[in-house]
Amino acid sequence: MSFEPRIIGILCNWCSYTGADLAGTSRMKYAPNVRIVRVMCSGRVDPTFVLKAFQQGADGVLIGGCHPGDCHYSTGNYKTARRIPLLKKMLDQLGIEDGRVRLEWVSASEGDRFQALANEMTEQVRALGPFRPAAPSKPAAMEVAALAAG
Amino acid sequence: MEDNNGKGKTRERIGVYVCHCGSNIAGVVDCPAVAEYARSLPDVVLARDYKYMCSDPGQTLIKDDIKEHGLTRVVVASCSPRMHEPTFRRACEQAGLNAYLFEMANIREHCSWVTDDKAKATEKAKALVSAAVRRVVWQQPLQTREVPVTPAAMVIGGGVAGIQAALEIADAGFKVYMVERDPSIGGHMAQLDKTFPTLDCSACILTPKMVSVSQHPNIELLAYSEVVDVQGYVGNFKVKVKKKARYVDEEKCRGCGICEEKCPGRVPSEFEEGLGKRKAIYRPFPQAVPNIPVLDRDNCLYFQRGRCRVCERFCDSNAIDYEQEDRFVDLDVGAIVLATGYDLFDASADMRYGYRRLDNVISALEFERMCNASGPTAGRILMANGKEPKSVAIIHCVGSRDTNYHQYCSRVCCMYSMKFAHLVKDRVGHDTKVFEFYTDLRAFGKGYEEFYNRVQEEGVTFVRGRPAEVTDVPETIDEVGKLIVQAENTLVSRQVRIPVDMVVLSGGLEPRSDTAEVARMFNISRSQDGFFLERHPKLDPVASMTDGVFVAGCCQGPKDIPDTVAQAAAAAVRAVGLMNKGKIQVEAATSMVQAELCSGCRVCNKLCPYSAITFDEEKKVSVINDAVCKGCGVVAAACPSDAIVSRHFTDAQILAEIEGVLV
Numbered sequence: 001m002s003f004e005p006r007i008i009g010i011l012c013n014w015c016s017y018t019g020a021d022l023a024g025t026s027r028m029k030y031a032p033n034v035r036i037v038r039v040m041c042s043g044r045v046d047p048t049f050v051l052k053a054f055q056q057g058a059d060g061v062l063i064g065g066c067h068p069g070d071c072h073y074s075t076g077n078y079k080t081a082r083r084i085p086l087l088k089k090m091l092d093q094l095g096i097e098d099g100r101v102r103l104e105w106v107s108a109s110e111g112d113r114f115q116a117l118a119n120e121m122t123e124q125v126r127a128l129g130p131f132r133p134a135a136p137s138k139p140a141a142m143e144v145a146a147l148a149a150g
Numbered sequence: 151m152e153d154n155n156g157k158g159k160t161r162e163r164i165g166v167y168v169c170h171c172g173s174n175i176a177g178v179v180d181c182p183a184v185a186e187y188a189r190s191l192p193d194v195v196l197a198r199d200y201k202y203m204c205s206d207p208g209q210t211l212i213k214d215d216i217k218e219h220g221l222t223r224v225v226v227a228s229c230s231p232r233m234h235e236p237t238f239r240r241a242c243e244q245a246g247l248n249a250y251l252f253e254m255a256n257i258r259e260h261c262s263w264v265t266d267d268k269a270k271a272t273e274k275a276k277a278l279v280s281a282a283v284r285r286v287v288w289q290q291p292l293q294t295r296e297v298p299v300t301p302a303a304m305v306i307g308g309g310v311a312g313i314q315a316a317l318e319i320a321d322a323g324f325k326v327y328m329v330e331r332d333p334s335i336g337g338h339m340a341q342l343d344k345t346f347p348t349l350d351c352s353a354c355i356l357t358p359k360m361v362s363v364s365q366h367p368n369i370e371l372l373a374y375s376e377v378v379d380v381q382g383y384v385g386n387f388k389v390k391v392k393k394k395a396r397y398v399d400e401e402k403c404r405g406c407g408i409c410e411e412k413c414p415g416r417v418p419s420e421f422e423e424g425l426g427k428r429k430a431i432y433r434p435f436p437q438a439v440p441n442i443p444v445l446d447r448d449n450c451l452y453f454q455r456g457r458c459r460v461c462e463r464f465c466d467s468n469a470i471d472y473e474q475e476d477r478f479v480d481l482d483v484g485a486i487v488l489a490t491g492y493d494l495f496d497a498s499a500d501m502r503y504g505y506r507r508l509d510n511v512i513s514a515l516e517f518e519r520m521c522n523a524s525g526p527t528a529g530r531i532l533m534a535n536g537k538e539p540k541s542v543a544i545i546h547c548v549g550s551r552d553t554n555y556h557q558y559c560s561r562v563c564c565m566y567s568m569k570f571a572h573l574v575k576d577r578v579g580h581d582t583k584v585f586e587f588y589t590d591l592r593a594f595g596k597g598y599e600e601f602y603n604r605v606q607e608e609g610v611t612f613v614r615g616r617p618a619e620v621t622d623v624p625e626t627i628d629e630v631g632k633l634i635v636q637a638e639n640t641l642v643s644r645q646v647r648i649p650v651d652m653v654v655l656s657g658g659l660e661p662r663s664d665t666a667e668v669a670r671m672f673n674i675s676r677s678q679d680g681f682f683l684e685r686h687p688k689l690d691p692v693a694s695m696t697d698g699v700f701v702a703g704c705c706q707g708p709k710d711i712p713d714t715v716a717q718a719a720a721a722a723v724r725a726v727g728l729m730n731k732g733k734i735q736v737e738a739a740t741s742m743v744q745a746e747l748c749s750g751c752r753v754c755n756k757l758c759p760y761s762a763i764t765f766d767e768e769k770k771v772s773v774i775n776d777a778v779c780k781g782c783g784v785v786a787a788a789c790p791s792d793a794i795v796s797r798h799f800t801d802a803q804i805l806a807e808i809e810g811v812l813v
Contacts, residue, residue, distance in 0.1 A: 008808060013232075014695060015675070021230045024259030032270040035277055035811045036260050038231070039799055040739070044783030052805050056812045069670060072695075073782035074759040083787070108695065109678040115264075141288060141809070144802040147792065 005059040005125040009036040009118070010045050014072035015107050016064030022111030023118075030115045031122035034062060042066070042103075043076030047087040050101060060100045060125035062117065067105040077105070099124050100131060162193045162287050165221040166279060167212060169203035169228035171258055176201075178262040180272045184227065187276045191283045195219060204234050209241040216245035223286040227255035227279045248291035250738065250798055255282040277811050284810030288803045292738035295776065299385035299734050300484035303725045304329060306377060309337020310711060311703025311718040312489035313359050318722030319487075320368035324729050327481050328363060329391055330373045334438035335360055337491055341421065343521035343529075345711055346569040347601030353437060353522075360439040373440055378478070380671050383780065384698030385484045385734045395474040397445035398431075402469035405441035407433070409461035409470065417449045419526075423516045426526030431461050436524060445470075485698050485725035488682060489718060490668060492704035495549030495556070495657035502619040503545065503655055509534040510633060511620060511653045514566060521573050531577050531652075539651035541583035542574050543635045545617055550658030551589055558679050560658035560708040564592045567656045568602060571610040584610045585648055587617050587637055595710060613648070614641045620653050659708040672699050681707045692720045700724050739798035740779035741786055745771045747793035754785035754794060 011017040017038050023030065039045060042065030050061045063084060065077040084103040091101060102121060106114050166188040170176035181199040188197035196219055202208050203226055215221055224247065226238050231254040239249035255278040265271040301324055305316040308330030316326045328335070339345075340360075342352035363369050372391055379390040398409075415430030428434070430449040433441065451458035452472065462470040494515055497505035504511045510533050512520075523529040533539050544567045550560040571584045591612070593602040606612070617637040624630045625647065632649035639646050661680035662668070669676050674694040675683040682701045685693040694701050700721035703714040728734065743754075743763075748771040755763050755772060762778035763785065765771075774785075774794075783796035792801065 006812060008811060018232065018675075018695075021232060021256075021259040024230070024261075024263040027263050029266055030264050032261070032265040032267065032274045035274060035281070036256070037281065037804065037807050037811060039783065039804065040796075041782035041784060044787050044796060044799055044804075046787040046801065046804075048801070049804060049808060053808050053812070056809050058808075058812055069666075070675070072673060073780060073784065074673070076759070076782050076784045079757065079784055079788070108675045108683060141284075141802045141806040144805060148802075 003126060003130055005033050005122060005130070006057065007034045007060040007062060007121055007125060008053045008058045009034045009062040009064060010039055010042075010049060011036055011064040011106075012042040012066060012072070012077075013038055013040045015066035015070060015105070016042070016114065018108035019064070019106040019110045019114045022109065023114045026111050028111055028115040030118040033122045034118040041071070041073050041076035042080040043073065045080060045083070047083060047090075050087060050091075054096060054100075054131060057131075059128075059131045060121060061102075062121050063101070063103045064106045064114070065103070067107055070107060096131070097128050099128055162222045163195045163220055164193045164223040164225060164283055164286060165212065165215050165219065166191075166194055166197040166225045166283060167203050167208075167227065168197070168199040168257075168279070169208070169226065170199065170201045171228060172201065175228070175258050175262045178265060178268055178271045179257060179275045180268065183272055184257075184275045184279055188279050188283065191280060193223070193287055194283060195221070203228050204237050209237070212238065212241050213245040216242065216247050221247065222251065223289065224252045225255060225279065225282045225286050226252070227257045227275065227282065229258040230256045230260070249294075250292040251286065251289050253282045253286040253289060255279045277813060280813045281807045281810035285803050285807040288800065288806050289798065292797055294735040294738045296733050297385055297736050297777070299729050299732055300387075300482045301325065301729050301732070302327065302481075302483045303485045303487065303729065304387070304389055304481065304483040305487045305489060307337070307489035307491055307703070307705070308332075308335030308363070308371075308373065309489060309491045309703060310339040310356060310359075311491070311705075311714045312337070312487070313356075313363055314715045314718035315487045315489055315702050315722040315725075316363055316369055317359065317366065318719050319725055320366045322722070322726040324368065324726060326369045327391075327483065328369055328371050329375050329377055330371070331376050332434065333374045333396070333444040334434050334440070335363060335371070335373060336435070336437075336439070338515075339711065340435060340437070341423075341515055342518050343525075344569060344573065346565040347595075347597045349569070349572070357437045360437065364439045371440060372479070374444055377671065380486075380673070383736065385728065385736075387483050387486060387698065389481045389483060389486070391479050391481060393477045393479060395476050396442065397447070397471055397474050398443055399469045399471050399474070400440070400442055402467045403442045404467055404469075406466070407443070408464045408466070410443055412460050412464045414458065414460060415449050415451055417446070422519050422526050423513065425516055425519055484729050485700065486672065487700045487702055487718075487721045487725055488668070488672060488674075488694070488705055489702045489721075490662055490665075490705040492659040492708065493662050495660050497548050497655040497657050499555065500548060503548065503617070503653070504620045504622075504633075505655055508620065508622055508633060510539070510651060511655065514563075514570075514654065514656050517570055517654045521577065529577070531574060533652055538578045539582065541585070541650040542652045542654060543585045543587060543633070543648060543650040544570050544654045544656060545620075545635070546586065546588040546656050547616060548655045548657045549660065556658055556660060556679065558708070559592065561592070562708060562710050563656040563658060564588065565595070565598055565601070565710065567654075568593075568605045568610070570654055570656075571605050572608060575608050575610070580609065583650070585635070585650065586610055586612045587635065588612060588614060589616055595712065613637060613639050613646065615639050615646075659704055662705070665705070672696065674699055674701075677707075679707070681705060692717060692724055698728060737781055739781045739796075740776050741774050741781060741783060741794055741796045742776075743772050743774055744793045744795060745769065747791050748772055749791045749793070751790060753788055753790060757785050757788055
């Protein structure tokens, strides 16, 4: 069987998640490899989410936010736009290829754009091959709980 | 008890419901198999699949299970949470379960509708359910906050949409601030001569409404004003409005018009589409509301050359005030109705038709003004040489239904074009030849098809074909001195060249040139065509994505007057409904700082776009103001000590979801 990449799409509620909803409402078919996690703003995307995704066996992560200037929270996406390049630098040092993480802007009316991105991302990651994570860790939630408990 | 959810405490009791949505989901996803799979997930005590979870029996199923099986968490796998999350949250609450202990898996928009492969779709649905189940375990009960709603509304735009909305809200007993950018309200409708298909005089039906706006005790009109800043949230908006300097004291002016009469400056009138002149101190049209002139500084002799002051000299009421400055007013409102209208497509963009290059090629609004008795030609349809045309071509779909400009149909051009044809026949004479060049005729409204038949009977020639060009270069002796419309008559597959005296370009409606900035200011989205995006294209064409901000009229998409008025009334009812309740529940999913973890580094202080975070100097920790926080979570991602919790989107919840989706 050919390699089916597993891709997590972390999308902001107002633009890109809605754009993905529109792709669905318009019955635009795209690769089922992209699975979506909703956050209120792309600025909520903690770089550790991306690292955890890889640790848990994802082959790629697609982060979606509002177009510059259109952020529902006025400037959240600008923060994402600064954080993700930093994260990519770090991923590079960890040997995680650049093409496995993408930050893209998708508006609420760009169902077709989301469809194209999902397909593109799937093919791009398929070409990179499976991501081989380090030894599996404890469930992330458990670690957070441990942290919170001090 | 085995601790397999990682929480290290008592296990939750989760109920999972997989919706078939008729065949929308079940046609692709094997719903019973997904439910079966859900039963194998940790903490799940029951999983069911059902035809329509959002139906009454579907919701009852959840409510009964919560009570009978003591569910502590509920997951529904169905459509987008943007669709039915409120429905299921309500069902949970009715059964005594906190709304925030509910989670939704989107297996329709993100799964069954975008995948044909049944096996893969089912696998994806299982992963999404697994994600929701793992997430919901970490969800915590939250209490929604109730905030008061300011009992006042703001209507932005004073065209027929804004006027209707303002009057409806004011009649319902609430204060309305109407903000209009131009010196007078009235909008495009005030420029029109007749309205299709009844041929009502546009001004006759609009001006009484304009006067009602100015006289209504509940309406405060801010004409010649613009919104410059919007803060706050549903029920509690704070809007800053700039009242541009009129250089006329509104309190003193009696609207006698002597200043206008005596002013020596003459410039092309915007209201007359440049066909007529106005003075430097002017009212755009005789029925202007408010009936107070505006001094156009850029064209005023006194402001430009330092001499004149004629208006001041003649004004009996000492109303002229050259020292006046822009003023800013801060207004508190609970709801906002945007009714900012449209721009007419600038036909000079389509070079082929020669607009602004060839004489006697005119735009639709120019034609409207020409037909109007108080217009620049006193209601006569005239060519540049002052004579009446013997033949007129009307070209439909200029800028509309054209992939080079706007893909959409502007919905009004077919009808107003036929109105023009009728007006030519009526004003110039029944022997005047009129040609309608159309793509398809869309006469869809009440009485529209009948009007189409009437115009055909009046002897108007309909040519099906989009003209290739309008030229003044003759090929035969008959064409000398004429405008020649070259087109393919697609009904007979034949090229035609029709020489005429006048060409009217029926331009489409496009978004206002500043729509993007306005959308940003009010924090709403735009659809691909550039107009404001409604919350739902079918079920909520009146609300925007931002709570408390409603849209009405052509700013949401091209529409005719009856549709505009209907939408405006609907927007008004929504605003009134909101204000009538007096209180509103706002999102409980805000962020909070865990003081014991905060290192006081203040990184978050500057990140918050709403300035919701302050620094407690005494305790040396940052504090988030719940009432101001909108819960974007930006600071939670930035806090180096993980001291900030983004409620309902905590690290644990999102990480558990990521783990779940990757099983």
